[in-house]
Amino acid sequence: MSTRIGVAVMATMLALYIALVAHRGWLLLTSGEPVGIAMGVALFVLPLLAAWALGRELWFGIRAQQVGRRLEAEGAIPTEAVATRPSGRPLREDADALFPAYRAAVEAAPDDWRAWYRLGLAYDGAGDRRRARGAVRRAIALERRDRRERAERAEQG
Template structure:
């Protein structure tokens, strides 16, 4: 890609120059995305290990469908407990981690990742 990018950047046509710049930019964006996802996973795993050693991981005892998915109504019923815990202790990464798990069980992946990012930020700044 680097060779093609240099060739296209050297071309007098502005469209070729744009393609050359894209050839340089796309691998950088992909590398950034890969690194952020790997770091997200590593930090999540580190927090899970701490919670496991403390006995604070949420218990996975929700009923499942024959296909293995968590029954949504059961996850929604359990969700309130974790939401109240996070509201009561907004500065505790553990409560945000458990809330993230509850969001995930309820099928809300976007909020689950947001809650986990909040947990990671709190985990990294703890004293």
């Protein structure tokens, strides 16, 4: 729950920042000065990019959580015990030792969203955030395809 609160606080702060920058951009656009107008345009582009990035990250978090809940409901969340630091983060050595099994599962079933999600958890435990996000993104896409195919089959039969 504290993660959600932190995300909400950060999203609210970014939204406030976007609004303030957009307001400054508007003031510069209406200044009538060529340099002010150019700066005003730039200040409108930056908040649009920030809003897009914020929306994308929030949607990724929501979808990753939904896919994780589905995996948990199926009883397929990894249950291996991994030692943690006092901060709660997993010890990299323990996470690295589990990684080959998850990688092999993805290689054996590259279209299985469950395997990709578990691989993402393994990457995250090993501290490789970039690859973790990539694996979870792949899991989200495959899970969406799986849901769509199930819905089509239910519709047909």
